[in-house]
Amino acid sequence: MALTGLFLCTFLLVHLIGNLQLFKADGGMAFNVYAVFMTTNPLIKFTSYGLYAIIIFHAFWGLYLVSENKKARPVAYAMVDGKANSQWTSRWMGVLGTIILAFIVMHMAGFWAKYKFGEVPYVQYERNIVDGSMTYGPSAPIESKKEQFVSAETGMEYTIVKDLYTEVAVAFKEWWIVLLYVLAMAAVSFHLVHGFSSAFQTLGVHHSKYNGLIKFVGIWVFGIIVPILFAAMPVYFFIQ
Ligand code: HEM
Numbered sequence: 001m002a003l004t005g006l007f008l009c010t011f012l013l014v015h016l017i018g019n020l021q022l023f024k025a026d027g028g029m030a031f032n033v034y035a036v037f038m039t040t041n042p043l044i045k046f047t048s049y050g051l052y053a054i055i056i057f058h059a060f061w062g063l064y065l066v067s068e069n070k071k072a073r074p075v076a077y078a079m080v081d082g083k084a085n086s087q088w089t090s091r092w093m094g095v096l097g098t099i100i101l102a103f104i105v106m107h108m109a110g111f112w113a114k115y116k117f118g119e120v121p122y123v124q125y126e127r128n129i130v131d132g133s134m135t136y137g138p139s140a141p142i143e144s145k146k147e148q149f150v151s152a153e154t155g156m157e158y159t160i161v162k163d164l165y166t167e168v169a170v171a172f173k174e175w176w177i178v179l180l181y182v183l184a185m186a187a188v189s190f191h192l193v194h195g196f197s198s199a200f201q202t203l204g205v206h207h208s209k210y211n212g213l214i215k216f217v218g219i220w221v222f223g224i225i226v227p228i229l230f231a232a233m234p235v236y237f238f239i240q
Helices: 002-023 028-042 042-071 093-117 164-171 176-203 208-239
Strands: 123-130 132-140 146-151 156-162
Touching: 002 028, 002 042, 002 176, 002 208, 028 042, 028 093, 028 156, 028 164, 042 093, 093 164, 132 146, 146 164, 164 208, 176 208
Parallel strands: none
Antiparallel strands: 123 132, 123 156, 146 156
16 A cells, blocks of 8 residues: 555656646647657556556555454444544545545546547647747647647648647536535545655654654645645636
8 A cells, every 4th residue: 555655646746747737828738748748658658557557456455454444343442532543634544545536537537538538629739930929729630649840831830739738628617627626636635644654654664864754745745735736727727
């Protein structure tokens, strides 16, 4: 659980940094080109299959451990005061993880599956090589996921890609999708505040020299900054 959890934390950081391109004021070009790279680069494609397996393993092994823990005490305590020796986040890891799993299924059905198997229209960007000015608009479908070429005649660079950016922008105009995303990011935050430092404890990294840093990264990076930046994406498109 610890190793797969830390791998998923690394994925979240990479996914966040890539998705930050949604905030670029370029009509989605950087984000759309990035999406092509992420879905065609052979090394990343291979890693993605590992990622799906790890998500499934981490979620279902976690739920199995929660049920084993329950079975270990078939007769419940007459009085439970969880607060006495544990944080609520540690006692709710199974519930928080289940919420995140449901989010990932919904999220992948919405964007990933549509991009891979659905009908995503193409967009063409025309960038003036001399002054950098850019225009863009719908394009007829092409055979591949991306075509990029420079025309000496017009002095323009043409980029044609699937317009995943508009799919994201349109989805985040729905208030209930924005709300679900924001609530799911709260679950990610609470899950990781406990999960990140707990993973190091499981791996035996428990030393006064490192404990402060691990706690700091767990709380500030994975508990606050990462979920807030992810949640800012749906909110940004909604209020635009
Ligand atoms: C809230 C902001 C987010 C946005 C705008 C976003 C956007 C996207 C998009 C457009 C894709 C499909 C294209 C691609 O594969 O690169 C994708 C894939 C994915 N997202 Fe997100 N995402 C967000 C947050 C998250 C979070 C918080 C998680 C995990 C808890 C997550 C997990 C995934 C996974 C597992 C995939 C499939 C990756 C792969 O095929 O390699 N996403 N996301």
